[in-house]
Amino acid sequence: MDKSDKKIQDLIKKEISRQRDGLILIPSENYASLAVLATMATPLGNKYSEGYPGKRYYGGNKFIDEIEKIAIERAKKLFGAEHANVQPHSGSQANAAVYLALLKPGEKILGFDLASGGHLTHGSPINFSGVFYNFAFYGLDKKTELIDYDEVEKIALEFKPKLIIASTTSYSRQLDFEKFSKIAKKVNAYLIGDIAHIAGLIVAGEHPRPFPYCDVVTSTTHKTLRGPRGGLILCKKELADKIDKAVFPGIQGGPFEHVIAAKAVCFFEAARPEFKKYQRQVVLNASAMAEEFKKQDIKIISNGTDNHMMVLDISKLSDNSKFIQEELEKLGIYVNRNSIPNDPRPPYNPSGIRVGTPAITSRGLGEKESTVCARLVAEFIKNPDDEKIKERVRLTVKNLVKEFPIYAR
Ligand SMILES: Cc1ncc(COP(=O)(O)O)c(C=O)c1O
Numbered sequence: 001m002d003k004s005d006k007k008i009q010d011l012i013k014k015e016i017s018r019q020r021d022g023l024i025l026i027p028s029e030n031y032a033s034l035a036v037l038a039t040m041a042t043p044l045g046n047k048y049s050e051g052y053p054g055k056r057y058y059g060g061n062k063f064i065d066e067i068e069k070i071a072i073e074r075a076k077k078l079f080g081a082e083h084a085n086v087q088p089h090s091g092s093q094a095n096a097a098v099y100l101a102l103l104k105p106g107e108k109i110l111g112f113d114l115a116s117g118g119h120l121t122h123g124s125p126i127n128f129s130g131v132f133y134n135f136a137f138y139g140l141d142k143k144t145e146l147i148d149y150d151e152v153e154k155i156a157l158e159f160k161p162k163l164i165i166a167s168t169t170s171y172s173r174q175l176d177f178e179k180f181s182k183i184a185k186k187v188n189a190y191l192i193g194d195i196a197h198i199a200g201l202i203v204a205g206e207h208p209r210p211f212p213y214c215d216v217v218t219s220t221t222h223k224t225l226r227g228p229r230g231g232l233i234l235c236k237k238e239l240a241d242k243i244d245k246a247v248f249p250g251i252q253g254g255p256f257e258h259v260i261a262a263k264a265v266c267f268f269e270a271a272r273p274e275f276k277k278y279q280r281q282v283v284l285n286a287s288a289m290a291e292e293f294k295k296q297d298i299k300i301i302s303n304g305t306d307n308h309m310m311v312l313d314i315s316k317l318s319d320n321s322k323f324i325q326e327e328l329e330k331l332g333i334y335v336n337r338n339s340i341p342n343d344p345r346p347p348y349n350p351s352g353i354r355v356g357t358p359a360i361t362s363r364g365l366g367e368k369e370s371t372v373c374a375r376l377v378a379e380f381i382k383n384p385d386d387e388k389i390k391e392r393v394r395l396t397v398k399n400l401v402k403e404f405p406i407y408a409r
Helices: 006-021 034-040 062-079 091-102 128-132 149-159 177-186 199-203 237-251 257-270 273-295 321-331 358-362 367-382 387-403
Strands: 083-085 108-112 134-138 163-167 190-194 216-220 231-235 309-313 336-338 352-356
Touching: 006 387, 034 257, 062 083, 062 199, 062 231, 062 257, 083 237, 091 128, 091 190, 091 216, 091 231, 091 237, 108 149, 134 149, 149 177, 163 177, 177 190, 199 273, 231 237, 273 309, 273 358, 273 367, 321 336, 321 352, 321 367, 321 387, 352 367, 358 367, 367 387
Parallel strands: 108 134, 108 163, 163 190, 190 216
Antiparallel strands: 083 231, 216 231, 309 352, 336 352
């Protein structure tokens, strides 16, 4: 880096320290390996490679083609997919490409309600998806706070969507792709599995696999998968051409080949036995956290977790989740405020707090420490003005980040 650009250099240093010195409980964040980070910082990003390996619109792609082919093959193997497109710049771009590939504007999609666990790109009226497509939503059963597959089927039969999305952004239970697939078949709809959050768990056998049940699978590569920021589309062979055309030239120009190389590195790392162990620990840690929250009388949506995260319903304890998030940040713990099902409060200051374990597990925390983290968060939520508790949180965070370092100095 140009040392004379002090301003940016200083800010990068500060951000690295923030990531080192805090406990990140935001379930969509993680620490990518140094190999992934180093690959993103290579001159591969200089290259223009519009098109696909062997069919580029620019010369000079001999080595880039090899790299992208390796990324594609590794992705296919890892997820048991017939076809992979590694070019989407993000999870949102991946979803945009799938809609463009399979639907005409105005056609019907059945998505997971945002406050119940879905994502903006699954039909929010303030997102392109809700603007260009006609969405209906399934939510959670009021009592169990689980997906009610009979209800999904009922809505699907009435609404007759052309596409159904099985996904989770804040749902702490497993998705039953087989049940979704039966419903999709009944109404002759495509089934899309958006595995952005659970991709790492799936690879490691900690969550059921989406294939052969889904027609198309979209993902991010930077959450549980621990790769670079980016998107991924996997699909059945017969949809490959449509999907590829929708990514380029449909919604993107030149692919980020430095990121695609980093995706290949991430897929290599995800195929290792250590990755399986890591994902197992992510789930065990989340489970330990959930038990502690319950012990502390903090309500969890659906009363627990089967994956890497959970949403705490703090509506009885606080009417200001934004304040809780911001105050915890000052003490070195990062969580994110989140809507709960049928939330009476607005998304900017909703009734929930979402927590997860991918990042703390990457730095080596186990169940014992995850329990401590949950206890600290719970005690703070219940007593946000208690200076003694705040001091205890500060000190415990300081000790934990020292004991479990990441990105060594
Ligand atoms: C289920 C799901 N899909 C898509 C996305 C979008 O990914 P990105 O932020 O890379 O656009 C997210 C991000 O949180 C997500 O949770």
